[in-house]
Amino acid sequence: MNTDLLYDEVDEELRSSVRGLLAARSPWSAVLARVEGPEPYDTKLWATLAGEMGLAGLAVPEDLGGAGASWRQVAVVLEELGAAVAPVPYLGSAVLATAALLSAGETELLGRLASGERSAALALPFSTAFGTTLSPTVSVVDGALSGTVTSVADAVTVDVLLVPTTEGLYAVDAAADGVSRTPLSSLDMTRQVCDIAFSGASGKAVAHGEGAVEVALTTGAALLASEQVGLAQWCLDTTVDYLKNRYQFGRQVGSFQALKHRLADLWTRVAQARAVARYAAASIGTDDARIAAALAQSYCSETAVLAAEECVQLHGGIGFTWEHAAHLYLKRAKSSAIALGTPDRHRSTLANLVNLPPA
Structure with missing residues (x-):
């Protein structure tokens, strides 16, 4: 590695x-x-x-x-x-x-x-975390899939659905008979979720057991952290640029010491988040993959939310309007903090992985 x-x-x-x-x-x-x-x-x-x-x-x-x-x-x-x-x-x-x-x-x-x-999507609720016992809601009878999966991300426009079932992982043509997708009102408008219903849809078995799904969830959690770092960095950079050019009482707003402290603290958080996200990406496929992914998600999720909240607040009035992009970043940060397991869930997983006793 x-x-x-x-x-x-x-x-x-x-x-x-x-x-x-x-x-x-x-x-x-x-x-x-x-x-x-x-x-x-x-x-x-x-x-x-x-x-x-x-x-x-x-x-x-x-x-x-x-x-x-x-x-x-x-x-x-x-x-x-x-x-x-x-x-x-x-x-x-x-x-x-x-x-x-x-x-x-x-x-x-x-x-x-x-x-x-x-293109394809893994047909699981977007909140599903690795390390959890999967309880497939889709069954297979004579090669035909029936059941419903709720709140699947990135599945509205894809061509193929990878569906965990009671018999293993199946690939299903998203446009096939017996498959229906219902878009939902998503918190994050840039990453829609939908409910998917299968009614006798034909599919092809691609894996038995839960191993492939577990690998996918671990890999996804590790790499979602990098997306969160990119989001947090944009929020930090955009806020710094704004405060350099915004004047109040004849001074740059960014020259106020209290705001300098907030930005310095945020810079430190983003730098630390980048380190754990890079390590998580480098650890994929190794024995440390699960530990690194849990650590990255438990830290980067909260850092992205903090960065987005600071972006909204420190932009003042314009930050609270629909005309500015800050709300897009806050919604992505909040939805990503729930995706593939919450920070609390990953901290619990991390404690178990490193044999920490419960409090």
């Missing part, structure tokens, strides 16, 4: 490419306009990221049609997507679904995801 937490030249080149694309195609003003319309997800941006840039297959080996990079590079992409609150299903398809298929050894669908030809 590469324990160097610093970014290398490849990481920075990748970051520059993704940031440039997002700045041109998905600035916060465009995201704000999109989420208030009928199609919150940016399917054209996703096609560019996944297909033209090949970012959907970063963690997929080259012989399976991917880029042969590592989860560390995926983490860099997620930092930039978090900083832009980009409305694309990257976490659901390129992380959760891809990690499940890699663990299951399913190569055909994996190759299509890596190329950007298809």
Whole structure:
């Protein structure tokens, strides 16, 4: 395992490419306009990221049609997507679904995801954490799936659903007969959730047992932390820039000592969050993966929420309006703190993993 937490030249080149694309195609003003319309997800941006840039297959080996990079590079992409609150299903398809298929050894669908030809989502409630006992709500009879899964993230627009069932993990065409998706009113308008109902839908078994799903949830939790770091960094940078240019009583607002202290504390939190998120990404696939993921989620979730709250408050009146992007970041931060397990849930998991006795 590469324990160097610093970014290398490849990481920075990748970051520059993704940031440039997002700045041109998905600035916060465009995201704000999109989420208030009928199609919150940016399917054209996703096609560019996944297909033209090949970012959907970063963690997929080259012989399976991917880029042969590592989860560390995926983490860099997620930092930039978090900083832009980009409305694309990257976490659901390129992380959760891809990690499940890699663990299951399913190569055909994996190759299509890596190329950007298809997209997928793991059909579990978005609040599901690794280390929990799964209780599938979908059953299989003679190859036909029946049941309902609630609050699935990144599934509204994808092509394939990876469904944990009583018989294992199944791949189901999202447009097939017997499958219906009902979008819900989501706290985070840039990452919709939906309920999915299966009524005799045909599917293909891709894995037996819960192993592939557990790997996917652990990988997702570890990498969600990087998205949260990107979000927190944007909130910090944007707030600092605002306070440098905002004057009150003839002085820069940022020169007030009380605000300097708040920003210094936030900078420290973001720097620490980046360290644990980088370690979690580097630990994927190792014996430390679960510990690192639980640590990252227990810390980065709360840091992202704090950064977003400070962004709203320190922008003053404009921060509380719908015209500013601060509310998009606060909603993403709050929903991500619930996603894949709450901080309290991960602290409990972490205590068990390192054999800490209960209080």
